[in-house]
Amino acid sequence: MRFSLLSLLRESLRGHRGWPAQWRDASPKPAYDVVIVGAGGHGLATAYYLAAECGLRNIAVVEKGWLGGGNTARNTTVIRSNYLWEESEAIYEHSMKLWQDLSHALNYNVMYSPRGVMMLAHTVHDMQVIRRHVHANRLAGIDNELLSPREAQAFCPILNIGRDIRYPVLGAALQRRGGTARHDAVAWGYARAASALGVDIIQNCPVTGLRRQQDGAIAGVETARGFIAAPKIGVVAAGHSSVLMAMAGVRMPLESFPLQALVSEPVKSVMPCVVMSNTIHAYMSQSDKGELVIGAGTDAYPSYSQAGGLHIASDTLEAVCELFPTLRRLRMMRSWGGIVDVTPDRSPIIGRTPVPGLFVNCGWGTGGFKATPGSGHVFAHTIAKGEPHPIAAPFTLDRFRTGRLIDEAAAAAVAH
Amino acid sequence: MLLIPCPFCAMDRPEAEFRHAGEAHLTRPPDPAAADDAAWADFLYHRANPRGVIAERWRHVHGCGRFINVLRDTVSDRILASYRPGEKRP
Ligand SMILES: Cc1cc2nc3c(=O)[nH]c(=O)nc-3n(C[C@H](O)[C@H](O)[C@H](O)COP(=O)(O)OP(=O)(O)OC[C@H]3O[C@@H](n4cnc5c(N)ncnc54)[C@H](O)[C@@H]3O)c2cc1C
Ligand SMILES: [Zn+2]
Numbered sequence: 413m414r415f416s417l418l419s420l421l422r423e424s425l426r427g428h429r430g431w432p433a434q435w436r437d438a439s440p441k442p443a444y445d446v447v448i449v450g451a452g453g454h455g456l457a458t459a460y461y462l463a464a465e466c467g468l469r470n471i472a473v474v475e476k477g478w479l480g481g482g483n484t485a486r487n488t489t490v491i492r493s494n495y496l497w498e499e500s501e502a503i504y505e506h507s508m509k510l511w512q513d514l515s516h517a518l519n520y521n522v523m524y525s526p527r528g529v530m531m532l533a534h535t536v537h538d539m540q541v542i543r544r545h546v547h548a549n550r551l552a553g554i555d556n557e558l559l560s561p562r563e564a565q566a567f568c569p570i571l572n573i574g575r576d577i578r579y580p581v582l583g584a585a586l587q588r589r590g591g592t593a594r595h596d597a598v599a600w601g602y603a604r605a606a607s608a609l610g611v612d613i614i615q616n617c618p619v620t621g622l623r624r625q626q627d628g629a630i631a632g633v634e635t636a637r638g639f640i641a642a643p644k645i646g647v648v649a650a651g652h653s654s655v656l657m658a659m660a661g662v663r664m665p666l667e668s669f670p671l672q673a674l675v676s677e678p679v680k681s682v683m684p685c686v687v688m689s690n691t692i693h694a695y696m697s698q699s700d701k702g703e704l705v706i707g708a709g710t711d712a713y714p715s716y717s718q719a720g721g722l723h724i725a726s727d728t729l730e731a732v733c734e735l736f737p738t739l740r741r742l743r744m745m746r747s748w749g750g751i752v753d754v755t756p757d758r759s760p761i762i763g764r765t766p767v768p769g770l771f772v773n774c775g776w777g778t779g780g781f782k783a784t785p786g787s788g789h790v791f792a793h794t795i796a797k798g799e800p801h802p803i804a805a806p807f808t809l810d811r812f813r814t815g816r817l818i819d820e821a822a823a824a825a826v827a828h
Numbered sequence: 829m830l831l832i833p834c835p836f837c838a839m840d841r842p843e844a845e846f847r848h849a850g851e852a853h854l855t856r857p858p859d860p861a862a863a864d865d866a867a868w869a870d871f872l873y874h875r876a877n878p879r880g881v882i883a884e885r886w887r888h889v890h891g892c893g894r895f896i897n898v899l900r901d902t903v904s905d906r907i908l909a910s911y912r913p914g915e916k917r918p
Contacts, residue, residue: 654877665873668902712848713830716879717905721829723844756873813869 414519434600435607440614443641444472446795447633448648449619449656451475453484453595454773454780455648456602456613457788458795460518463609465789466796471611472642474635476618480599483650484781486750488673488707490686490695491782492529492590494549494556499806499818500759501552506803507786508589514785520601522593523700528685529590530559530567532735534579538691542585549587559584568685570736577734579692592686592697598784622660622770630660630769646771646795651716651751653774660767664774665812666753669710670720671778674729674747678702682738692731693724704739706732710752710778720749752777756812758821762791762804771795772809830900833910836892849885851875852897853917879903883917 413419413432423430446462448455451473462468473479491511493504510517511524533539542558549556561573564584573581603613614637621634622645632641647656651668658664678701688695693709708728711720725747733740755761755775760783762773773791776783790801800808811817830843857863857871876882882902887895899908899918909918 652879654875655879663870663874664877665869665875667875667877712843713884713900714877714882715902715905717903719905721843723829812873813865815865 415521434604435613438472438612438614440472440474440617440635440637440640441612442639443632444612445470445642446644446646447471447640447642448473448646449633450482450647450649450652451479451599451603451613451615452482452648452650453480453598453602453784454650454776454787454791455646456480456599456606457784458646458648458773458791459611459613459788460602460606460609461789461792462796463606463611466792468796469610471606472640473606473611473613474617474619474633474640475613475615478615479603479613480596483750483752484595484599484784486673486748487595487781488695488697488705489592489595489781490529490590490688490697490707490779491524491593492587493554493782494529494545494585494587494590495820496545496548497818497820498552500820501549501554502803503760503786503790503807504783505552505554506790507783510785510789511593514593514598514601518601518605520597520604522597522601524591524593526589526591527697528567528586528588530564530685530687531585532564532581532687532689532691533583533585534581534689534691536582539582542583546585554587555589556585556587559586568683568687570682570738571687572735572737579689579731579734581735590686595781598781602788619656619659622656622767624660624767628768630767644769644771644795646773646791648773648791650774650776650780651753653753653772657765657772660765660770662765662767662770664809665755665761666775667714668716668751668753669713670715670717670749671710671752672708672720672725672747672749674706674708674725674744675699675703676706676739676742677745679704679742687735689731689735692728692735694728694731694735696732696736703745704742710754716751718749718751754778756821757817757819759818760787760807761809762787762807763794763800763809764798765809830905830907832886832898832907834888834891834894835896835910835912836894837888841888841891845888845890846886847889849887849895852883852885881908885913
């Protein structure tokens with residue numbers, strides 16, 4: 413079934429009772445050509461591009477819960493491509509280009525909204541960092557502009573640019589093509605399109621082991637619903653990547669941290685863009701429902717508790733109240749946490765592993781939603797060919813041995 | 829916020845008094861010049877990152893100032909033990 417103006421009209425007259433299920437809830441077959449572990453946005457996108465572009469059809473995505481229930485469902489959906497290093501610019505920009513046409517390509521409205529992402533600077537150091545980013549981005553042909561406090565306020569009228577707050581706004585960097593997309597729709601859109609191409613999406617099926625052959629190569633996955641054989645396996649498990657890779661005996665340069673977000677009660681439109689501040693660990697945008705979506709920081713210690721400390725969220729809210737005083741009386745409706753997998757250089761790991769046939773795509777940490785289309789695309793090509801897609805090539809697991817790190821850590825400091 | 833028992837101060841103190849200092853019991857290659865890149869990668873970057881009990885270091889920066897070791901369950905965040913550096917993991 414394709415969505416069109418006609419089908420929407422017809423269904424709105426029929427009380428929306430005629431929509432069919434958007435994907436098949438498959439049961440596992442004994443064997444596949446490729447098994448993807450983890451049905452988050454990245455895993456589903458990988459499966460979709462494997463089927464749509466790489467000529468593979470016998471593919472399964474195995475998910476321990478329901479699809480899109482991990483960080484895909486928990487993130488604050490900020491999309492941008494103004495990273496510091498060329499390798500990062502290439503992969504995030506690749507993604508940005510795919511976002512622009514994604515609703516059309518998937519025939520599913522992912523509500524990509526390039527409303528502008530404005531990153532604030534509060535200290536002399538912040539200003540230097542932001543300037544460096546703007547120059548690096550412009551050399552790479554990626555839009556990013558420097559704004560004065562007044563220009564920043566003109567772009568986001570509720571922003572407080574007074575000098576009398578703890579961290580006054582000294583300037584900002586604005587990427588106008590940055591913005592947001594609807595997180596659930598991204599997972600559902602890829603699931604629907606992949607399922608239509610024959611991909612089996614197997615939910616409620618935790619992977620409990622990675623079985624290897626005599627010669628060490630991957631043989632398949634042990635799951636709660638039995639063994640599934642596959643000569644190629646892609647692990648795309650976000651916060652649980654270390655746990656899965658340990659099943660194959662591979663130690664990872666990862667630590668998993670809780671990262672939190674909150675939403676307020678819905679209000680009329682007050683926030684036309686996304687505003688981020690690394691220095692005070694806060695970022696915010698407004699959803700189409702009117703809720704202010706607020707991202708907080710990570711806890712200080714690794715954890716799988718999927719909650720996060722209250723003091724982390726309250727620090728962020730204090731900062732938000734100073735930056736946007738008009739929101740002081742707003743009530744928060746919900747808060748939650750997701751487990752993010754953080755690498756030492758804050759760049760992802762995409763590619764082969766020491767185990768033949770086993771591929772991994774992880775380490776997206778606090779900022780992988782924006783990369784969902786590009787990540788899935790280059791990972792699909794990497795799995796299909798058995799060698800890295802050119803854009804994925806710098807993001808090897810081996811870089812931690814060779815020392816060719818892609819250091820976005822110092823560049824971004826915290827959330828992105 | 830965690831309540832962390834400091835073995836030096838012999839008190840439960842709030843997490844805000846401490847700074848997290850990473851996985852415990854990592855040993856620097858004893859003969860640095862002889863260690864190859866893989867050994868360095870293992871020491872510098874690879875972490876157990878367990879879903880379960882982790883041994884980790886904290887520094888009691890707003891207290892005694894010392895490094896301590898803590899055993900914590902990373903699923904429940906419950907602290908199981910704390911002990912001084914140099915002592916064996918309980
Ligand atoms: C609060 C918060 C805010 C964020 N904000 C942003 C933002 O504004 N912009 C941005 O770009 N990024 C953001 N991120 C980061 C982003 O959400 C992640 O980088 C991204 O979603 C990771 O993609 P994924 O598809 O791999 O993850 P997930 O959606 O987490 O998918 C991984 C899947 O693997 C499954 N899995 C795990 N173990 C197993 C197993 N043993 N067997 C089977 N399946 C398993 C999980 O259940 C899960 O569904 C944020 C994250 C959080 C938590
Ligand atoms: Zn102490």
